[in-house]
Amino acid sequence: MGDLFENYDIIGAFWVTIQLSLLGAVGALVIGTIVAVMRVSPVGVLRILGAAYVNVFRNTPLTLLMFFSVAGMAFILGLTLSDNLSTNAYRWAVIALSVYHAGFVAEALRSGVNTIPAGQAEAARAIGLTFGQSMREVLLPQAFRGAIAPLGSTLIALIKNTTVAAVILGTTKPEAAGMLQVVTENEGASLATFGIFAIGFVILTLPIGVLFTRLSQKMAVKR
Numbered sequence: 592m593g594d595l596f597e598n599y600d601i602i603g604a605f606w607v608t609i610q611l612s613l614l615g616a617v618g619a620l621v622i623g624t625i626v627a628v629m630r631v632s633p634v635g636v637l638r639i640l641g642a643a644y645v646n647v648f649r650n651t652p653l654t655l656l657m658f659f660s661v662a663g664m665a666f667i668l669g670l671t672l673s674d675n676l677s678t679n680a681y682r683w684a685v686i687a688l689s690v691y692h693a694g695f696v697a698e699a700l701r702s703g704v705n706t707i708p709a710g711q712a713e714a715a716r717a718i719g720l721t722f723g724q725s726m727r728e729v730l731l732p733q734a735f736r737g738a739i740a741p742l743g744s745t746l747i748a749l750i751k752n753t754t755v756a757a758v759i760l761g762t763t764k765p766e767a768a769g770m771l772q773v774v775t776e777n778e779g780a781s782l783a784t785f786g787i788f789a790i791g792f793v794i795l796t797l798p799i800g801v802l803f804t805r806l807s808q809k810m811a812v813k814r
Contacts, residue, residue, distance in 0.1 A: 615685055618685060618690075623696025656687040657687045703734030707733050707734065739807040743806075
């Protein structure tokens with residue numbers, strides 16, 4: 592087992608997984624918040640666009656998005672994010688993870704907004720707050736508190752879905768799944784090898800699940 596860590600950069604592969612997870616989570620949170628606001632907007636066109644985004648990206652396989660980002664956007668349309676192939680694939684992987692999971696973030700926040708009593712939105716309008724001010728000052732802070740548990744589940748799913756990035760990253764800049772493929776191709780499949788990578792993902796996801804569960808209990812909005 593020690594030879595695996597000496598011959599292969601397994602720690603580095605998991606570091607790439609962590610980087611993809613963090614950048615994808617930030618992107619998904621930003622995009623998802625915007626889409627959630629569109630979903631509850633009083634403007635009908637924005638609600639339709641928000642619903643279309645959620646329906647399209649939540650029902651499109653992440654593998655297809657990954658492949659389209661490189662084969663479609665980069666090779667066919669020429670929209671590259673870097674002259675370096677591995678860096679270009681890495682950046683497109685972050686974008687694909689962000690836009691895919693943003694749909695789940697948006698639905699989590701929308702459900703959080705829907706749990707807020709309508710009287711609070713009416714009170715915000717009564718004191719002269721615009722829709723944007725109401726969302727920023729009154730509704731979104733409570734929505735985030737109410738959506739902590741589903742947001743945690745989305746983050747865990749995002750971490751596990753970074754394995755799909757192996758489709759476009761290959762062996763040039765492999766994350767955990769890509770490194771597992773390299774190891775099994777060179778050393779053969781073994782329970783020890785799979786166990787190492789499985790434990791690695793447990794270490795990444797288990798503390799997050801515990802943390803978000805405690806946060807959801809501690810920050811739950813009492814009605």
